[in-house]
Amino acid sequence: MQQPLDSDVLVIGAGPAGLALAISLGQAGLSVIVLDTQGRAALSAPKDDGREIALTHDSVALLKKLGIWPRLAAHEIGVIREAQVHDGGHARALLDFNAQRAGSGGGTGVLGWIVPNHALRRASFEVADALPALRIVCNAQTSQVRTLPSHAEVFFEAEPAPTGGDLRARLLVAADSRFSTTRRQLGIGADLHDFGRTMVVCRMQHAQPHGEVAHECFGYERTLAVLPLTGDASSVVLTADASAAAALMALPAADFTALVQRQFHDRLGRMAMAGERHAYPLVATYAHRFRSMRSALVGDAAVGMHPVTAHGYNLGLQGVGTLAGRVVQAHRAGQDIGAASLLAAYEATHRRHTRLIYHGTNAVAKLYADKRAPLRLLRQLVLEGAQRFPPLKAAITRQLTGHGPFGDTALAAPTSPST
Ligand SMILES: Cc1cc2nc3c(=O)[nH]c(=O)nc-3n(C[C@H](O)[C@H](O)[C@H](O)COP(=O)(O)OP(=O)(O)OC[C@H]3O[C@@H](n4cnc5c(N)ncnc54)[C@H](O)[C@@H]3O)c2cc1C
Numbered sequence: 442m443q444q445p446l447d448s449d450v451l452v453i454g455a456g457p458a459g460l461a462l463a464i465s466l467g468q469a470g471l472s473v474i475v476l477d478t479q480g481r482a483a484l485s486a487p488k489d490d491g492r493e494i495a496l497t498h499d500s501v502a503l504l505k506k507l508g509i510w511p512r513l514a515a516h517e518i519g520v521i522r523e524a525q526v527h528d529g530g531h532a533r534a535l536l537d538f539n540a541q542r543a544g545s546g547g548g549t550g551v552l553g554w555i556v557p558n559h560a561l562r563r564a565s566f567e568v569a570d571a572l573p574a575l576r577i578v579c580n581a582q583t584s585q586v587r588t589l590p591s592h593a594e595v596f597f598e599a600e601p602a603p604t605g606g607d608l609r610a611r612l613l614v615a616a617d618s619r620f621s622t623t624r625r626q627l628g629i630g631a632d633l634h635d636f637g638r639t640m641v642v643c644r645m646q647h648a649q650p651h652g653e654v655a656h657e658c659f660g661y662e663r664t665l666a667v668l669p670l671t672g673d674a675s676s677v678v679l680t681a682d683a684s685a686a687a688a689l690m691a692l693p694a695a696d697f698t699a700l701v702q703r704q705f706h707d708r709l710g711r712m713a714m715a716g717e718r719h720a721y722p723l724v725a726t727y728a729h730r731f732r733s734m735r736s737a738l739v740g741d742a743a744v745g746m747h748p749v750t751a752h753g754y755n756l757g758l759q760g761v762g763t764l765a766g767r768v769v770q771a772h773r774a775g776q777d778i779g780a781a782s783l784l785a786a787y788e789a790t791h792r793r794h795t796r797l798i799y800h801g802t803n804a805v806a807k808l809y810a811d812k813r814a815p816l817r818l819l820r821q822l823v824l825e826g827a828q829r830f831p832p833l834k835a836a837i838t839r840q841l842t843g844h845g846p847f848g849d850t851a852l853a854a855p856t857s858p859s860t
Contacts, residue, residue, distance in 0.1 A: 448472040448576070449778060450768070451595055451610040453586075453623045455484055455577055457558070458740025458757040459616030460565035464507045465765035467575040471772055474608055475569065476581040476597060484579060485566050491642040491719030492558035493668055493676035495521060495655075495751035500758045501554055504561075512564035519555040519670040522653040552655075553751075555668055555676070561754075581605070586613060586626045588734040593779070612768065612779040613736040619726040619745025627733045634803055636723040638810060639686035640748060641679045643718045644670065645701065648710030651675055657749075658704065659809045663689075664749075665704050674715060677701050680749070680810075683722065690720055723747055723806075727799055731791055732784035737764055744795045749809075750802045760791045 450466055452459045455477035463473045477484060496504070504510040526536040540552045569575050580600040587594045593613035598605035615623035624631060651669040658665040663681035670676055679689055679701070689697065694714050702712050726745035731738045740757035764787045768778045777783070 446592055446610055447608045448474045448610045450612045450614060451593060451608055452614045452616055453583060453595065454615065454617035454742065455566065456616060456618065456740060457561050457565050457754060458761060460569045461507060461758055462614060462616065462739055462761045462765055463575055464565070464569050464572065465761060466768060467572040468507070469769040469772065471574065473575045474578060474610070475575065476578045476583060476595065478582055479579065481579045485563070487559040487562040489557065489559050489716060491716065493555050493670065494558050494561060494754050495668065496554045496556060497755050500755045503758050503762055508568050509564045512567050513556060513560055516671050517556055517560040520653050521552045521555055521655045521669060522550055524552060524655040524657070527656065527658040555670060583623065586623055588613060588627065588736050590734065593735040611735065611777065615736065615738045615742045616740045617742055619724065619741040621738065621742035624728060624738055624742050627736050629728055629730050629733055629738065631726045631728045634725045636747065636806060636810065637683055638680055638723045639683050640721040640723060641686050641689045641718055642721065643677050643714060644674060644716040645677050645712045646674050646715045647712045651709060660704060664809060665701065667705060675709065686720060690718055725803055731788040735779040737784055737787060739764060743791060744799055746799060747802050747806045749806050750798070752798060752802065756795050759794055763787055763790045
């Protein structure tokens with residue numbers, strides 16, 4: 442006789458994407474088990490990892506619907522009203538995006554919001570942990586996943602031993618980062634692009650107000666982004682070749698601060714570090730398939746974006762909305778939630794939403810990392826061309842606010858996107 446199933450869905454990875462999917466399904470009445478290698482303390486109170494996540498209107502609408510947004514503290518939610526792009530040594534912006542002027546952003550005048558990654562993780566964990574239909578297994582090391590026509594199975598070890606074993610469900614979802622081992626165990630390959638560059642991120646206080654303007658300064662040695670947080674604080678993001686980034690990490694705080702101030706032409710006055718520096722080697726990944734038998738990939742496990750266009754988690758949430766919508770629909774209709782046709786439809790939609798922006802982002806990242814003179818000229822022409830061509834600017838602004846050509850306005854978003 443066949444063993445009963447342990448849950449409707451198994452999710453591997455309790456990161457922000459895996460938890461958003463688990464919450465979407467749990468709130469719709471499906472039973473979900475989430476496994477993560479990390480312990481409960483690390484998942485419930487994640488450490489500051491220096492990442493500040495810019496969120497589109499669609500993402501915020503989904504986070505509100507899931508009950509994650511109200512669990513963020515006011516001081517954790519920054520607003521971006523304008524974004525300016527500077528090239529090389531130019532202090533003047535060559536290109537700027539403003540939701541108000543573009544008539545985008547749903548009348549709020551807001552391009553997007555910005556929230557610390559650890560706060561998103563903490564709030565997601567709180568909501569997931571409180572859902573009766575959802576169980577989180579911490580300290581779980583998956584040794585094998587198996588998918589059969591009838592169900593999917595995960596073998597794992599957990600601490601304290603002997604709490605491991607195997608779990609069975611109708612559908613298995615891999616949400617275990619861009620270097621997903623579950624993806625590999627499912628036999629799904631991925632294209633990997635190592636940019637050979639590293640992002641150094643750090644929170645800084647400053648004397649002058651930022652005016653809720655985000656800046657992207659494409660320098661010839663390193664790129665600098667300065668993103669407005671609440672109060673007189675900004676997230677400083679430097680991107681450089683791996684060896685130069687190692688040197689940036691090792692610089693005394695005063696020298697690091699002076700370098701940032703100089704590259705930013707002292708726009709924010711005197712600056713001071715308000716946190717540790719964190720380094721992220723830049724590797725983008727795109728899975729060859731987003732599904733296999735009774736299994737699907739979400740979040741970075743499906744598409745691991747270069748952070749320059751701030752789309753990784755936004756696309757992850759878009760995929761969560763697409764997959765959850767289809768699974769809940771099938772569940773309510775009494776149909777198979779792991780059916781091949783359902784998973785194929787998810788894959789087709791998510792590929793359509795991500796492919797162009799993934800390759801476009803990689804092209805931009807490569808163009809702006811190249812110091813050769815013809816490419817410097819080309820990027821200046823691109824920026825000036827975009828500034829002088831209002832329809833293109835308006836399209837990019839709509840994309841930033843989550844209502845662009847790649848945006849999925851069908852994403853479940855019944856709540857108002859206003860703050
Ligand atoms: C510097 C930086 C800035 C960024 N800025 C933005 C931004 O502005 N906007 C934006 O939208 N995105 C941004 N991103 C991207 C965003 O952080 C990611 O897209 C997002 O964190 C992906 O979430 P995830 O849940 O898919 O994966 P992760 O956050 O990687 O979480 C994966 C989870 O899986 C667990 N896990 C791993 N392996 C296993 C295993 N074998 N078994 C069980 N569990 C496992 C891990 O412990 C972790 O909890 C940025 C990224 C970086 C690096």
